[in-house]
Amino acid sequence: MLKLGIIGTNWITQQFIDAATASGEWQLSAVYSRRLDRADEFASQNGTPETFDDLTTFMTTGDFDAVYIASPNSLHFSQAKMAIEAGKHVIVEKPAAANQAEFEQIDETLKAHPDVLYFEAARQIHEENFKRIQAKLKTMARIQGATLTYMKYSSRYDAVLAGQEPNVFSLKFAGGALQDLGVYLAYDAVAWFGMPDDVAYYPTLGPTKVDDKGIAILRYPSFTVTLNTGKSSNSYLPSEINGLKDTLVMDNAAELAKVTYYDADGQAENLGVAPDDNPMLAEARDFAAVINDPVKHTQTYQAWLQLSRNVNKLLFNLRQSAHLYFSDTERDTPAE
Structure with missing residues (x-):
């Protein structure tokens, strides 16, 4: 134990x-x-x-x-x-x-x-439905882009509207929509499509000068991925990955409770399984497995670590594109 x-x-x-x-x-x-x-x-x-x-x-x-x-x-x-x-x-x-x-x-x-x-x-990334999407993408003949959405009204936004500055909406504490809910979308994009060639972030700044919501555009060699995130509003839009005639549809690009594949004839196939009652159960098991036997899981661990590096780089580059800085040091550091 x-x-x-x-x-x-x-x-x-x-x-x-x-x-x-x-x-x-x-x-x-x-x-x-x-x-x-x-x-x-x-x-x-x-x-x-x-x-x-x-x-x-x-x-x-x-x-x-x-x-x-x-x-x-x-x-x-x-x-x-x-x-x-x-x-x-x-x-x-x-x-x-x-x-x-x-x-x-x-x-x-x-x-x-x-x-x-x-x-x-x-x-x-540890949940079964995430892995099923990843596997299905390998069978799709051509990817033409994706629109991924995760937007939920924060329980702390009422405080922002009342003139306060909660940590999650503070530049001092590295807050904002991209650094919170947007991380899930960044993980989706990097894990499923790799690192983009070029990025741009278009934030909507709120009273505390962080991004209350925003749209990110990730450009790949032959398609574009749009990330739509926010903490000052709710969205019920599904997320999609577009093939040539086929499409993968998710009820939510972060929670992935329902995943449906539509083939070229529009026939629907349910790809998902019922998620765990606690969405953190899969990662708790995975982390324990690696710690208990790191040699056996070396390749998996290194892949997770590299994915984390890439997501961190993507988030930084997106903020740089929007001139959204957490410190003066960041202003002098170019995006890569």
Whole structure:
């Protein structure tokens, strides 16, 4: 049984703990929060005795094999780096890092600690329906493009409209629609089609100057992929991948609850399976399998890590195209 430490005590942390527990591979062993009373409350709810409000003490003395990081986006890099240096495996919520410079430092830190594994928690790439789409694409004679949508009204947007600046809508904390829901679409595009030749992002900036919503255009040699994301509105549009006469349709490009293939005659084939009740269950199982037998899963792990690098690069290049910066340093760093 792998021992799990957590950073963050919000709803997504609880969802991951529930998934990890349901997988039968993990047990929660340590909780960190900036407020000890909150750490104690969260730990009590989950039957865990060890709590911390000092991050260094948590990393160096906490009894856990891997840490799940679900803090504000801007803290992912520094906390992951600290964990790697402490010899802890890392599961970091997306986005793994705010920019390419941070990801390059993570890579260097991993090289210095070769026994430590690092995962970005991009949950949908571990799910069965994602893999079925990937397999079906290989059978389609010609791909002519895709339109991928994931747009949901954020529970924190009411606060934005009231004049506040929640972390997920703050440039200081590397927030915005692209860095949140847009990551799912970026993973879809890179995993299914590879890295694009050219990109452009057209954001709609809100009161806090982050992208409340936006449209990204990814240009490939023979087709274009459009990503439509946002946190200030709801969308119920399906997502499509267009072949020559055939089409793959998803109810949602991130949650992938329903996947349908339409052949050249318009005949529908249900490709999907019913998703797990907890959408993080598949990744919890996969991460445990790799940690328990890293030699057996070396190729898979390296593929995930490279995919994470590429997605990070894509997100950075999209923001650069829109002159959407999290720091002055980014203004001086050209897109690649």
